[in-house]
């Protein structure tokens with residue numbers, strides 16, 4: 675059994691994934707719901723929102739990304755873009771979309787006006803906590819995942835396609851799947867430059 679620290683160490687950005695199932699869909703759904711339920715948020719405002727795209731819905735997302743980029747990326751560079759999206763993201767099993775419900779964040783600012791700006795910052799921090807908690811939990815279950823940011827260029831179409839509330843702001847896209855390769859080497863800066871201890 676892996677410890678939390680093992681999974682923290684083993685979580686990486688994995689760009690080589692396929693669509694072989696790791697958990698059953700119901701188990702994956704349950705896991706995502708459990709993590710999303712228990713992750714913290716400021717004043718317990720619970721502004722984080724998640725969409726799990728499976729099967730054709732997952733491919734639909736990466737098609738939206740591809741077709742959006744096709745209109746923006748110079749033709750001679752598009753081949754590389756397309757290959758990356760197809761092999762590293764669309765080739766996976768599912769995609770998790772992360773949102774914040776801005777109505778919730780705004781209502782907290784209305785309730786506590788002197789903290790209004792803090793709620794905006796805290797909202798992104800809370801979303802990051804959810805992304806990280808899920809990323810690490812998925813690693814412990816055998817998934818490979820990466821974190822992508824094609825927002826805001828895909829936001830309108832995403833909301834329209836899955837009929838999502840206008841108040842949901844898209845923060846990140848996380849393609850997941852069965853890993854087919856190892857992540858690249860990663861450099862670490864000296865830890866004592868990041869962590870200071872006084873006693």
Ligand SMILES: Cc1cc2nc3c(=O)[nH]c(=O)nc-3n(C[C@H](O)[C@H](O)[C@H](O)COP(=O)(O)O)c2cc1C
Nearest residue numbers: 685686687688802820821822823824846857858860
């Ligand atoms: C807030 C945040 C945003 C990131 N955005 C992207 C992204 O848009 N595309 C991407 O491929 N990786 C993205 N990453 C992944 C980082 O590049 C990666 O975590 C970092 O290089 C360390 O590698 P590791 O994830 O394998 O430990 C992001 C990571 C974080 C924490």
